[in-house]
Amino acid sequence: MSVIYQHFRPEEKEFIDQVTGWRQYVEDAYADKLTDFLDPRQQFILSSIIGDQGNISCKFFGGTDRCERKRALIFPEYFQPETDDFRLGLYEIHYPKKFIQLDHRMVLGSIMSLGLKREKFGDIIISGDRIQFFMAKEVADFVTLELNQIGKAKVSINKQKITEAVFSDEKLREIETTASSLRLDVILAAAYNISRQKAQNLVQQGHVKVNWEIVERPSFDCAEGDVLSARGLGRCNLLEIQGKTKKDKLRIKLGILK
Structure with a gap:
């Protein structure tokens, strides 16, 4: 288990334990397990842990292909999930x-x-x-x-x-950019084209959320799948970490929602 923990944040340990418990249940009972709605970061963690191990798989469904929050179905190889199974x-x-x-x-x-x-x-x-x-x-x-x-x-x-289901008026604008690190203030500055100082102030004043939880540390490390929101600026999804440039900067893809 300690090997799994090191790939994620310390505060995610409880959810990781949940996921491993669900996987164990499916293996032991040879039956499917349906979760509650998960945010994108939780979906990423679950996919990373469950993966597609041959005998156990997982699928997500939130109502439409565009949905952000989704229920997960973890199931053994014999099971063929259908829409109704997501309840x-x-x-x-x-x-x-x-x-x-x-x-x-x-x-x-x-x-x-x-x-x-x-x-x-x-x-x-x-x-x-x-x-x-x-x-x-x-x-x-x-x-x-x-x-x-x-x-x-x-x-x-x-x-x-x-x-x-109707389609939301909100539109996600995807951009590709570079960042010196995955620090929260750095990602906010890149996403909203503001100074790092302004980004730091927003975080320290409690005006920024990561995955719907207030984070007040500018040095907080963001990760793929995180959803950030800053008061007055809108929301940003860290869609993908694409590697490094020749100058050792990170190439990232962001989805901006205003």
Whole structure:
């Protein structure tokens, strides 16, 4: 196990233990294991540990190919996963659109106020005045019954066919650039074309999140699959670390969402 730990961050040890436990269950029970929704970094870790070992494989599905948060299915070689095996559904929020405007933060806050884990919910998709989200089937009845208000708006939740998912208005712009290191302040500076000093200030003031958790250390090392967000600047995905240049700088691919 110590060999596995050294490839990841110390704070990821608990999740690594979870993944190895899931793998052990599939091996021992010779049965499939379905996870909650995972963020991109967790998906990367799970893929790295499970891989495709011949007798055990894993697949991810979050509702559509564009989804960021996905459930993972770990399964033995005989198992042929289908969409239904991921046990998730698409739901649309109906609200008085002529009088109220809802955003991602308001929707997520109201969902979280129900007392459920974030891991039970996938992507929240906003397209014009339409708002949809994916969630685990095991909590769907509770949420559709209890989620009846977002902000001051009375709402209702209706199930939709997954094929009726809308596409988000948000667009990811991919850029390839170089960075001297994977430090958080360096990546932020490269992504948003700001000075390292400004990036450091944002981090130290608690205005930056990595994988949805506030990080206040500019020296924090980012990794492939990380999702960064900086208040007022938008979100950035570290999509790929492509190697080094002749001048020993890192070539990286970023996805910028504003």
